[in-house]
Amino acid sequence: MASVDDVMKAMSTVMEPELGRDLVTLGMVKDVVVAGNKVSLKVELTTPACPLKDKIMADCERALASLPGITDTEVRFIPRVIAAKTVPDKEAIPGVKNILAVYACKGGVGKSTIAANLAVSLALDGCRVGLFDADIYGPNIPLMLGASGPPAARDNKLIPLEAHGVKLMSMGFLADENTPMIWRGPMVHGAIRQLLRETDWGELDYLVVDLPPGTGDAPLTLIQSVPLSGVVLVTTPQDVALLDGVKGIRMFRKLNVPILGLVENMSGFVCPNCHHETAIFTKGGGEKEAARQKLTFLGAIPLDPAIAQGGDKGVPLVVGQPNSPQTKALRWLAQIVAGQISIANMK
Numbered sequence: 620m621a622s623v624d625d626v627m628k629a630m631s632t633v634m635e636p637e638l639g640r641d642l643v644t645l646g647m648v649k650d651v652v653v654a655g656n657k658v659s660l661k662v663e664l665t666t667p668a669c670p671l672k673d674k675i676m677a678d679c680e681r682a683l684a685s686l687p688g689i690t691d692t693e694v695r696f697i698p699r700v701i702a703a704k705t706v707p708d709k710e711a712i713p714g715v716k717n718i719l720a721v722y723a724c725k726g727g728v729g730k731s732t733i734a735a736n737l738a739v740s741l742a743l744d745g746c747r748v749g750l751f752d753a754d755i756y757g758p759n760i761p762l763m764l765g766a767s768g769p770p771a772a773r774d775n776k777l778i779p780l781e782a783h784g785v786k787l788m789s790m791g792f793l794a795d796e797n798t799p800m801i802w803r804g805p806m807v808h809g810a811i812r813q814l815l816r817e818t819d820w821g822e823l824d825y826l827v828v829d830l831p832p833g834t835g836d837a838p839l840t841l842i843q844s845v846p847l848s849g850v851v852l853v854t855t856p857q858d859v860a861l862l863d864g865v866k867g868i869r870m871f872r873k874l875n876v877p878i879l880g881l882v883e884n885m886s887g888f889v890c891p892n893c894h895h896e897t898a899i900f901t902k903g904g905g906e907k908e909a910a911r912q913k914l915t916f917l918g919a920i921p922l923d924p925a926i927a928q929g930g931d932k933g934v935p936l937v938v939g940q941p942n943s944p945q946t947k948a949l950r951w952l953a954q955i956v957a958g959q960i961s962i963a964n965m966k
């Protein structure tokens with residue numbers, strides 16, 4: 620009969636593909652029980668949104684099946700999201716394990732759309748997620764997730780609203796949506812920090828932040844005031860060169876914020892009738908630029924009217940059309956991002 624040691628030996632042949640080490644070395648194998656012909660155990664994953672969990676499961680089952688006398692296996696995944704490392708001079712938000720930002724140099728490239736679908740995708744995978752709309756000039760997260768304020772308060776903290784399994788906070792909940800917001804530098808600084816810190820986020824695995832565009836005070840305030848696990852850069856095929864206008868990449872590198880990867884949004888048009896994809900702008904620039912800048916390419920999200928309609932209706936595409944190819948691309952993006960965060964936190 621196989622012993623617990625035999626099981627551990629078999630499990631040490633199973634690699635965590637992204638982290639590049641075996642599950643036993645990584646300390647991920649827990650609660651091994653051998654009873655007659657059955658082995659049961661738990662594998663601690665670094666995120667419920669693990670992009671390769673099907674492969675890891677198949678590899679575990681294969682390894683265990685090779686043990687003599689074992690005919691029955693029960694492998695269960697339990698998530699244990701690793702928190703970002705502490706950064707000197709940057710105060711973490713208590714209870715929030717990782718803060719990740721979504722950024723683009725320009726407005727209108729789909730930053731909020733990506734942030735909304737990314738946050739909801741992580742929640743669909745079982746993560747505890749918040750979404751902070753730091754774009755005080757154009758707060759459209761409330762509209763995109765179908766939530767409206769004002770938020771309630773308790774013990775001097777604001778209670779985030781909740782939609783599609785994600786906790787939300789936005790300046791848009793506090794102000795009349797028809798009133799344009801005019802902010803001066805110091806006000807921006809104060810308002811974003813205050814709203815972020817005075818929200819009662821509770822326990823979160825990931826807090827996604829929709830950053831304002833540009834390289835001015837508004838994004839800088841946030842980037843400099845909280846420890847970021849990393850940033851997702853959004854570009855469109857026709858704006859790839861702007862990225863190289865190096866503004867975005869250079870700003871994050873200078874501020875020591877890890878860049879989790881680059882996503883090319885509005886990449887080609889998918890006809891809603893015939894599903895044929897037409898490249899409106901030259902495609903593939905994002906992937907090339909990512910390679911040139913040594914960044915992870917997080918995928919290309921086509922221009923799909925359903926994505927815009929989902930945003931207008933407050934039902935992100937990943938919820939509204941769970942089986943569409945664009946949803947698959949967005950869910951994959953979220954998993955790769957979660958995987959990149961785990962890798963960065965384990966270093």
Ligand SMILES: Nc1ncnc2c1ncn2[C@@H]1O[C@H](COP(=O)(O)OP(=O)(O)O)[C@@H](O)[C@H]1O
Nearest residue numbers: 726727728729730731732921922923926927930
């Ligand atoms: N892949 C896409 N396909 C279709 N429409 C999109 C896509 N991405 C974004 N949009 C739409 O483009 C507009 C701008 O997107 P938004 O996320 O608000 O950009 P940003 O936050 O960068 O200003 C919105 O109307 C949004 O619904």
Ligand SMILES: [Mg+2]
Nearest residue numbers: 730731754759
């Ligand atoms: Mg936006």
